[in-house]
Amino acid sequence: MPLVASPWVSRTTRRQAPVTLDLFTIAEGPSALLAALTLSSAAAHAATTTTLDFDPNDACGSVDCVNNLAISQSYGDSAEVDVIYDSDIDASGLNSMAYYNIGASDLVGVAWGNTTVFSGATEIFLSPTAGVGVRLLGFDMGAFTSDRTFPLAVRDGDGTALFQNTETKVESSTASSFAPATSAAWESATGIRIQWAPDVDVAIDNIEFETYALAGTPVIPLPAAGWLLLAGLGGLAFLRRRA
Ligand SMILES: [Ca+2]
Ligand SMILES: [Ca+2]
Ligand SMILES: [Ca+2]
Numbered sequence: 217m218p219l220v221a222s223p224w225v226s227r228t229t230r231r232q233a234p235v236t237l238d239l240f241t242i243a244e245g246p247s248a249l250l251a252a253l254t255l256s257s258a259a260a261h262a263a264t265t266t267t268l269d270f271d272p273n274d275a276c277g278s279v280d281c282v283n284n285l286a287i288s289q290s291y292g293d294s295a296e297v298d299v300i301y302d303s304d305i306d307a308s309g310l311n312s313m314a315y316y317n318i319g320a321s322d323l324v325g326v327a328w329g330n331t332t333v334f335s336g337a338t339e340i341f342l343s344p345t346a347g348v349g350v351r352l353l354g355f356d357m358g359a360f361t362s363d364r365t366f367p368l369a370v371r372d373g374d375g376t377a378l379f380q381n382t383e384t385k386v387e388s389s390t391a392s393s394f395a396p397a398t399s400a401a402w403e404s405a406t407g408i409r410i411q412w413a414p415d416v417d418v419a420i421d422n423i424e425f426e427t428y429a430l431a432g433t434p435v436i437p438l439p440a441a442g443w444l445l446l447a448g449l450g451g452l453a454f455l456r457r458r459a
Pocket of ligand 3: 269270271323324325326421422
């Protein structure tokens with residue numbers, strides 16, 4: 217059985233370490249192999265989840281964040297997604313967003329629009345590489361000092377609104393959580409843009425997203441995986457006939 221299971225594991229779980237643990241804890245036997253193959257198959261299509269929590273040790277680049285220090289344009293980047301921060305989409309170029317420790321409702325470690333650029337909306341753009349889609353799972357927003365009401369939108373990379381509310385109220389006491397309805401995922405091959413305005417006095421935290429392979433660009437070489445699966449199932453049938 218290891219001859220079948222081992223190459224499968226190494227090919228499909230490079231980005232799914234937690235699932236591979238299951239392969240080694242399952243009791244041995246034909247049913248266990250089938251379970252392991254099923255788990256691996258699910259893992260091959262599962263997405264990698266990322267949460268931008270603006271940890272002060274990570275969010276400002278090579279130095280630890282302190283209040284009002286710029287969020288690094290590299291924070292949250294991966295081989296699949298470029299996270300792009302712009303505190304004013306009306307002003308040319310990328311305008312820095314800033315870190316703040318506490319004060320935005322009950323959030324700790326947040327990103328907020330820089331006070332030097334007040335006019336335009338603030339945007340965080342999850343920009344995927346070719347062959348990858350982005351699915352936004354949710355985020356939190358908080359308000360400094362007093363309750364705030366402001367426009368908030370989630371758009372795809374082309375600017376089409378997936379969610380839009382011009383009167384979004386966030387209390388200064390408790391953060392508000394935003395997530396898509398179960399029937400309408402916030403996902404796109406062109407990326408996801410979170411936009412809000414005014415860009416001062418409100419902050420964002422806990423941006424949770426995942427990536428997925430677009431059709432025609434499988435995460436793993438399916439023909440090879442398919443052959444391994446067939447080999448495993450064939451082995452099971454053989455064992456059952458012998459039993
Ligand atoms: Ca980036
Ligand atoms: Ca800008
Ligand atoms: Ca945080």
